[in-house]
Structure formats: C-alpha cells, structure tokens
Amino acid sequence: MLLRSLFVPRSDFEAGTGWRLKPEGACQGNVCIPLSQPAGDPVDVARVAKDIGMPLVAAPEYGLWALGPASIGSRALASAQAPDLRLPDLSGKEFQLSSLRGQKVLLYAWAPY
C-alpha cells in the first residue's frame, strides 16, 4: 500500500491492506492479530504495521512510503477470506470485488508486456 502520510483514514488502510481493524485486533477472516493499542482513526500506520509485521519502506525525498504485505505463517494468504479488492476500470470507475457476492468469480491477472 502506498502512502503520502503515515496517518491514513481507517477505511483506506483496510481497503489497501485487506486487514479489518476491529476491537480484537487486525483481522482477515477468522485470523486476528492483537494490536498493542486500539488502531484509532486515522490509523497510525507505523505502529499498526509493526504490530501486524508489515514492512514499511520510505522514500523521504519524495514524501512517499510503501507498506508491504503481512507474511503471517510465511504465506501470501493469512485466511481464505478474499480481501475486498478495489481497482479502477479503463474509464477510471472503481470496481469493488464484493459487489459480485452471490456469484462464483474467476479473478484473472494478465499484462500487456
């Protein structure tokens, strides 16, 4: 997840990382990682990242940070619950994966190179 500030709205943090911030901690499906303090809103990214074990890389000269994914159990997925992917289409309109609940979905990755 890319950041221009180390404090981001909770909804942005949840959409960007796939982790829901709940009273019991940061959760994906039924997997919850306890937090050292309640996450708050806006989220203190550096602190929560440390709790969940997400690497944070800075490019200070550009005022930019990137938050890497967690690696719970040394796997890409902590849970089989699909994160609520949000991406734009060609017209720039944002699409939300959860809008397809009730259908089987094949998510297909390709590249023009």
Place this chain on the structure above:
Amino acid sequence: MWQALRNELQPKGFELVTVGLDTQGDAGCRAFIEAAKPEHPSLIDRHHVLADLFGVINIPSSVWIDENGMIVRPAEAAPAPPQATPGPPRSLPADLPQRFVEIMAEAAKIKKDTQGYHSALRDWVEHGAASRFALSPDEVVIRSRPRDNAKALGHAHFQLATQLEMDGHHKSAIQHFREAHRLVPDSWTFRRQAWSLEKVGDGPLARFWQGPNPETPDAWPYAGDWLGDIRKVGAENYSEPWRP
C-alpha cells in the same frame, strides 16, 4: 477466448474479472482491452496490489472465489481456454528481430495444462463446494505463495518503484525495482514489469524486448532480462505445474 467462456458460464452464476497488471495503466492496457471487448469487469492494477493481496507473482494467473467471498483456489497458472476452431497459423514477419524470434520460441515451450485446468473450472462452476477442485480454507492458505519477511519487504520496494515511475522518477524507480527483484526472486511479474519500462526501440513490440539494447548493453540496469532468465530456469519451469 475468455470472453466467450465467460458468456457461456455466466448463466450458471459465474463472473470473470480480468486485471491488467501494468504501471503504465490505461496507456499500456487500453489497446488490448478494447480489442477483447469485455462485457465483464476489466480492471487496471498499476501497483500490482494483486501481488500483495492475493500472492499473484506470475501471469497469466487466476484466483477462484466462491459465492460467499471465500477463495477456493489461490493464485495459480491459468491457461487460455481451448479454442473450438483454431485460427490459421500466424507467419512471422520476415524482418522480425532475432530476439523476438527467440523469445517466441521460448514462450512456445512454456508448459500449460489447458485440459486439466478448464475441465476443473467447469466442474467447479457446475458443482460449487461439492467440486473436488474447490479447496478447503486451510488448503487454500497452505497452497498460497510462500512469503517471508524479506519477500514482504520486496513487495513494498516494488510498490514504491511503481509510484516513482508514475511520478516521472525513473532512475529512483529502478533502484527500488532492483531491490524488489533481489528480495522476491520468484516473481516474474516484478521483473517483467520493470524490464518492460526500459524501452529499446519503438513500435508496438518495444515493450516485449525486455532486455539490453545490443548497441549499448552496459546501459541495461537489471541483473537479468526476459530471454536470459527464462533460459536459466528453463521455459518448461516458467509456471508451476497445475495440481488438481
């Protein structure tokens, strides 16, 4: 090909969502998407969030998600659907540079289990959770890509690189792409994306060159290139074999 398959399966409660992984965004993807005329959601992923969120590190890949939003098959190689009537064999233009001829020869050696994958897909669409190809939540997690702390750090460097590239800081982007390649050596998409941004020559094939300019080979900023890397691992090992 995928559009036709989607139209066939859609009445059974199936939808296809395609995601173009490209830091160049619309500029890179538009021509391909418009040619495919998709009626399904067709999305653009400039920062490869699919790598972070789903463990996608190669293309073409798929993830299957059921009606309740549960992943039933994590990222795996997704061969194109078999064509009912194969098109005429395409002849290569006589003036095609030798590098492209060699790249296409390697690409032709990439192993695909089209039959196995697509009969499994139809079985799942038909039988849902009862299909033996729909994996349990535990199995989905176990089969998802291995990712340790070093790889997670590599993902962060990659995303930083994509943003720096978009902001016009190409040289700084290269530094972070290199770090991503070092930390996530098994990601083909992290490499191919970076290589594709080093344009050698012009024209529609320029982004497929993905290697040093023969006239200035020392200017190539990366440790590997498409042809060199695929020969190193063997094209037959490009994708992991499909497992039922």
